[in-house]
Amino acid sequence: MTKPDSRTDLPRDISAMALLGFASPGGMEAVQLEEIQARSIRDRSTVQLATNLFCAMMIAAISFGSAPIWAISGWIAMLLGFNILWFTVLRSKEISEKRRATRREFLDMGRDSAISGVIWGSALPFLGSFGAMPQWLGIWSVTLAMMVYASMIMPSLPIAATAFISLASLGGFAGWVYHGEYYLALANAALGTLMIFGVLRSAKAQVLYELASNVLHEKSETVSLLLREFEDSGADWLWQTDTARCVTHTSPRFAYALESDPKAIEGQPLLKLIAGDAWETGRYPEELHELAERLKRRESFSNLIVPVTIRGKRHWWELSASPRQSENGAFLGFRGVGSDVTEQRESAEKISHLARFDTLTGLPNRLQLTEALGQALADADQWRRRCGFMMIDLDRFKAVNDTLGHPVGDRLLAQVAKRLKMIMSENELCGRLGGDEFAVVLKDAADANYVAGVARNIIETLSKPYEVDQNTLYIGASVGSAIGPVDGRTVELLMRSADLALYRSKEDGGNVHHSYQHKLHANAEERRVLEFELRNALDSNQFYLEYQPVVDANGEHAIAGFEALLRWNNPKFGMVSPAKFIPVAEDARLIVPIGNWVLRQACADAMKWPEGIKVAVNVSVDQLTSQGFVESVVQALHDTGLPAWRLELEVTESIFVRDGGLAVQVLDRLRKLGIKLSLDDFGTGYSSLGYLSNIRFDTIKVDRSFVIGAAKGKAECIAIIRAVVAMADALDIATTAEGVENENELAMIQQFGCDKIQGYYFGRPMAFLDACALFQASVPSRSVA
Incomplete structure (x- = not known):
């Protein structure tokens, strides 16, 4: 069956140059545009000749008595002579009887309209020169009427309309300028411009309408043809x-x-x-x-x-x-x-397969896993046995996506799926829940050792190295399991229990397996309530700051500044440890508003200390990479009046692992503002000298664990502290030792050459008023302990 050729793609727009004939129309053939424009020529010649005659008589009536007879007669003779000649030539070419005209004939139409526009445009400067304001307005009104006529009668032939309007408007403009009426000259130019834009818009709308009508007609013919062919040749x-x-x-x-x-x-x-x-x-x-x-x-x-x-x-x-x-x-x-x-x-089978299988890995998807788990629970209830459900989360997979890209991550997931399928027995069904989360349904899980063995086998198999696009990749797997119906009598409850166990495995650093315990549910409930209370903490003024002094390592240990530490006093829980509520705030995306409050409050408190005393504020990864963080810091400094050099922002190395490029840009902007930067807990995480070359830090803080280890004589800790101090000195970066609690540790840190010291030996975190009292006392700073 042949399909008739039809032009069904309509252009979204047609340029003005294409409508005027000076460019090729995009989205359609030039022949189509010429056919549409040619139809507008029919019957236009007679109407135009009659209109010109009528308006010329009006000009003559208006000018009679003010302009000489020879001037009026000469202008009318020139206008009518040109129009009669134009009408005769047009009729001889019989363009009006054609379906389409040539591009040369369209351009000739534009030229003729331009000549007519010159004649009409000359009326005001020529005939008006013999009269006064009433005659000027009358002549201009008739000319304006001719311009309106051109914009309305010739919209689909814009080259003719625009040529006439442009030159007639130009003549009117010259006439008003000649008569000293500059405002009317501007009005004349504005009206002409608006008419030209109107002509182009009307032409575009008419062409698009004609195209749509043609396409609709062709589609109707196509449907009729298809119906006739179907009647002649059925498929059954x-x-x-x-x-x-x-x-x-x-x-x-x-x-x-x-x-x-x-x-x-x-x-x-x-x-x-x-x-x-x-x-x-x-x-x-x-x-x-x-x-x-x-x-x-x-x-x-x-x-x-x-x-x-x-x-x-x-x-x-x-x-x-x-x-x-x-x-x-x-x-x-x-x-x-x-x-x-x-x-x-x-x-239909492909659709069914797509609905029940993951397209990337070919494993059963969440729908099929849910159905399988529901059947396993039903069988367990019927035969008085137990089933199991495991949730698997890949460790360090996000780093692969962030560093090598999602295509590599997808190929890695495909290899993970193959390994999982290889170690599954008839008793297990593995599938993908989404992202880097997988799951396993165990039809019979009566033996706890068997469940632990399956989890251990999964972790060992998935932790082996992968070769992806000539990259050797190392990831791990965290597993959480739950047993039904003990840990949940429904699919939703059992999956939730396994998810809680998985969360416990992730909290323990990953690459381990945890089974569900009832206390996990209690912990999750406590975490939920804690999050709810945390959302009201800011509005209820439950937060406050404590300050721990930082002193110079040499001399009399004068106070150099304070580190601001967030505290939460909740009516329901009492004093909540930052180690407990900060992770909840980060997961609930509350750390940004809380961090902004800490920043503003710390700056305001620092203004009440003597000049030269700095305040250090810890900044989380989410806060640093949030939109508008730099602006919030600038606003806090502006509102409180604190100089930028008195504010020190402390960050950890984890920001570079999560979103290093953005973090470097933000820190660089902050440092250019004069704000000091401190790298906290250096050496305990993802230490890399590349971070120090990418951004200029003012201070490196030596973690307390190294200080304690060095005090106990551990050679590794001593070597690390010496290396950090030597490197910082070479880079002109100050060093601060954390966790100094006794005389021996103080003497050791001074021997190593650290610039500043922070620890209980010089003061525990204290309330703001107590921090202010330190500057009023005349005793050595050692007495603040």
Whole structure:
């Protein structure tokens, strides 16, 4: 069946240059545009000649008595002479009778309109020069009417309309300038410009409308043609059997569907023709059994989908039939219709597969896992046994995505899926929940050691190195498991229990397995309540700051500044440890508003200390990389009046691992503002000298664990502190030792050459008023301990 050619793609826009004929129209052929514009020429010549004659008489009436007869007669003769000549030439070319005109003829139309525009534009400066303001306004009004006429009568031929309006408007502009009426000259120019824009918009709308009408007409013709062809050649075929269920009166289409000759099919049993090798073995598919039963019982059937084997290839047919009867009611066989629905069936199977399997890994998806877990719970309840559910989260997978890109991450997930399938037995079904989360349904999980063994096998298998695009990748796996119906009698509860166990494994650093315990639910509930209370803490003024002094390492240990430490006094929980509520605030995305409050409060408190005393504020990863963080810091400094050099922002190395590029940009902007930067806990995390080369820090803080280790004589800790101090001195960076609590540690830190010291030996975190009192006392700073 041939498909008629039709232009169904409509252009979204047509440029003004294309409408004027100076550029090729995008999204359509130039022929189409010429056909549409040519139709606007019909009957326009007569109307234009009559309009010019009428308006010329009006000009003559207005000018009579003020302008000389020779001037009026000369102007009218010039106008009518040109229009009569134009009308005669146009009629001789018979453009109005054509379907389309040439581009040269369109340009000639523009030229003629331009000449007419010059004549009309000369009326005001020429005839108006003999009269006064009333005559000027009258002549201008008639000229303006001609411009409006051109914009309305010739919108689909914009080259002619714009040429006439432009030159007529230019003549009016010159006339008003000549008469000293500059405001009217500007008004004349503005009206002409608006008319030209209106012409172009109207032309564009009319062309698009004509195109849409043409396309709609072509589509209607196409639908009619398709309907006629479908009536002549249907896709279904007829089939017929006798009382013995053998094929009779074979139609050519039925034989074609069986890829055989009609004579070879005649008299063959219908089931034999469509069953293939199953005819000899008698092992029919269930659908063919149903067809055989319907034929045997002589029952009508409709839209019955059956598998058909033709030359060893599987097809799917849709069959409908009714029994035939003679005039006296005797059974004669079946007559029905059939169609090949193999493509539809395969498409339906693909859709079903996509709905139940993950497209990236080929593993069962969340829907199928949920169904399998529901069936496992039902079986466990019926047979009084236990089932299990495991949730698996890949460790360090986000770093792969962030550093090597998502395509590499996707290929890594595919390899993880292959490894999981390889270690699964008939008792386990693994699938992907989404992202880097996988799950395993254990049909029988009565043995706790068996569950632990499966989890251990998963962790060991997934922790082996991967080769992806010539990259050797190392990741791990955290596993949480729950046993049903003990840990949950429904799918939702059991999955939640496994998720809580997985969360515990992630908290322990990953690459471990934890089974669900009831206290995990209590912890999760406490965390939920804690988050709820945390959301009201700011508005209820439950937060306050304590300050721990930082002193110079040399001399009399004068106070150099304070580190601001957040505290939370909740009416329900009492004093809550920062180690407990800070992670909750980060997970709940509350750390940014809380951090901004800390920043503003610390700056305000620091203004009440003597000049030169700095305040250090810890900044989280989420806060640093949040939108508008630099602006919030600037606003806090501006509102409190604190100089930028008195504010020190402390960050940890984790910011560079999570979003290093953005972090470097933000820190660089802050440092350019004069704000001091401090790298906290250096050496305990993802230490890399590359961070120090990317951003200029003012201070490096030596973690308390190294100070304690060095005090105990650990050579590694001593070497690390010395290396950090030497490197900082070479880079002109100050060092602060944390956790100094006694005289021995103080002497050791001074020996190593640290610039500043912070610890209980010089003062515990204290309230703001107590910090202010330190500057009023005249005793050595050692007394603050």
